[in-house]
Amino acid sequence: MYKILTFNQIAVVGLERFPRDRFEIASEFASPDAILLRSHKLAAEEISPSVKAIGRAGAGTNNIPVGHCTERGIPVFNSPGANANAVKELVIAGLSLGSRGILPGIEYVKSLGDMQDGAELSKLLEKEKKRFKGNELSGKTLGIVGLGAIGSMIARAALDLGMSVIGYDPALSVDAAWRLPSSVQRMENISSLFARADYITLHLPVLDSTRGLVNADLLANCKPSACLLNFAREEIVDVAAVESALDSGKLRQFITDFPTPNLIARTGGDVILMPHIGASTDEAEDNCAVMASEQLVDFLENGNIRNSVNFPALYLERSGAARLAISNRNVPKILSSVLDILADADINIHDMLNKSREEIAYNLIDLDAKPDTALLDKIRGLDGVVNVRLIA
Numbered sequence: 233m234y235k236i237l238t239f240n241q242i243a244v245v246g247l248e249r250f251p252r253d254r255f256e257i258a259s260e261f262a263s264p265d266a267i268l269l270r271s272h273k274l275a276a277e278e279i280s281p282s283v284k285a286i287g288r289a290g291a292g293t294n295n296i297p298v299g300h301c302t303e304r305g306i307p308v309f310n311s312p313g314a315n316a317n318a319v320k321e322l323v324i325a326g327l328s329l330g331s332r333g334i335l336p337g338i339e340y341v342k343s344l345g346d347m348q349d350g351a352e353l354s355k356l357l358e359k360e361k362k363r364f365k366g367n368e369l370s371g372k373t374l375g376i377v378g379l380g381a382i383g384s385m386i387a388r389a390a391l392d393l394g395m396s397v398i399g400y401d402p403a404l405s406v407d408a409a410w411r412l413p414s415s416v417q418r419m420e421n422i423s424s425l426f427a428r429a430d431y432i433t434l435h436l437p438v439l440d441s442t443r444g445l446v447n448a449d450l451l452a453n454c455k456p457s458a459c460l461l462n463f464a465r466e467e468i469v470d471v472a473a474v475e476s477a478l479d480s481g482k483l484r485q486f487i488t489d490f491p492t493p494n495l496i497a498r499t500g501g502d503v504i505l506m507p508h509i510g511a512s513t514d515e516a517e518d519n520c521a522v523m524a525s526e527q528l529v530d531f532l533e534n535g536n537i538r539n540s541v542n543f544p545a546l547y548l549e550r551s552g553a554a555r556l557a558i559s560n561r562n563v564p565k566i567l568s569s570v571l572d573i574l575a576d577a578d579i580n581i582h583d584m585l586n587k588s589r590e591e592i593a594y595n596l597i598d599l600d601a602k603p604d605t606a607l608l609d610k611i612r613g614l615d616g617v618v619n620v621r622l623i624a
């Protein structure tokens with residue numbers, strides 16, 4: 233039985249993807265085979281030696297020590313695109329909240345709870361409504377930083393709203409480029425995007441290269457009427473710089489899914505704060521849980537890899553009597569040494585596939601006979617081999 237250790241609440245429909253005759257799922261296990269989680273900040277010490285894979289039911293993997301996992305030959309999976317629509321819809325709501333007096337208007341109406349005279353009330357509302365006037369999104373320019381699963385969906389929705397869309401993504405994949413509407417104008421650099429946009433929305437991962445990306449220099453560039461939305465990650469924005477830009481009138485509004493104590497303490501309505509609910513819909517939670525669970529099942533039972541953030545994608549149809557899944561440092565001669573060991577033991581290779589990604593290489597080798605423990609230990613002992621798994 234494979235043991236799946238969960239952190240956070242994972243949608244039931246996802247957990248049902250683990251066949252119960254072969255998988256056990258619990259929030260406590262001494263020696264789990266895999267970990268399935270959402271935003272739980274996973275410490276390296278929580279990843280016991282028995283762990284073979286980690287599944288993130290969601291997009292961002294900055295809560296997982298990915299580098300440490302790679303060192304140990306543990307693939308980290310995520311569920312790209314599975315919650316993109318949920319984030320898109322919330323960002324569109326954010327754009328509306330940032331352009332109209334919706335929230336102060338609602339607060340004002342709530343404050344009139346003591347008024348009993350309907351005619352008086354409607355007279356007052358008609359008199360006061362001018363205080364809550366806003367602007368339309370149509371005709372404005374939306375700048376999208378990060379044009380992946382979420383960014384491209386937002387681009388499409390914003391175009392439908394009549395906005396002009398400009399985008400910046402220095403690492404855009406070919407697939408993502410195909411998904412992008414052709415009327416999205418690509419910016420050469422992020423400063424140009426900040427200088428031109430009325431609304432700026434961030435949809436990129438937090439990486440060493442993107443931590444603090446939105447800083448005082450960029451904010452000095454933007455239109456004083458601009459509204460910045462951060463539904464990506466807190467660390468991408470220098471929040472102190474945002475506060476200064478709001479204070480000095482260089483930025484009109486900040487809307488974020490990642491509140492900080494200082495932002496919560498602000499008065500004056502120039503921030504709109506949400507409790508990290510970008511992906512909190514039944515649909516997104518189901519999609520993410522299903523995708524992450526299916527990927528873990530296929531990896532544990534077959535060694536196949538789909539949507540890993542640190543391992544190469546690799547799929548090999550099952551054949552032969554047994555399968556070896558081997559991770560090794562991405563240096564020459566390791567695979568040939570493995571093949572020599574198998575040949576010396578007279579074990580024929582039925583099929584095999586080998587791929588690498590940065591410092592790690594991964595191999596699936598289907599054998600005509602099941603190797604014994606001594607042979608597996610011999611392969612494990614090779615310099616550069618990180619881990620070896622026999623899949624029956």
Ligand SMILES: NC(=O)c1ccc[n+]([C@@H]2O[C@H](COP(=O)([O-])OP(=O)(O)OC[C@H]3O[C@@H](n4cnc5c(N)ncnc54)[C@H](O)[C@@H]3O)[C@@H](O)[C@H]2O)c1
Nearest residue numbers: 291292378380381382401403404435436437463464510511
């Ligand atoms: N608020 C939420 O609940 C919520 C939900 C889902 C995702 N997210 C966050 O949003 C991020 C994006 O999600 P996604 O599903 O669109 O991911 P994605 O991988 O499909 O797209 C990310 C895009 O960012 C681009 N990128 C990388 N570095 C960049 C840089 N320096 N400047 C501009 N673009 C850059 C990549 O090339 C890629 O196209 C996630 O990493 C996650 O942190 C938040």
Ligand SMILES: O=C(O)[C@H](O)COP(=O)(O)O
Nearest residue numbers: 270271289290291292511
């Ligand atoms: O990266 C993500 O997918 C989002 O931040 C969602 O996080 P959650 O699964 O904790 O809602």
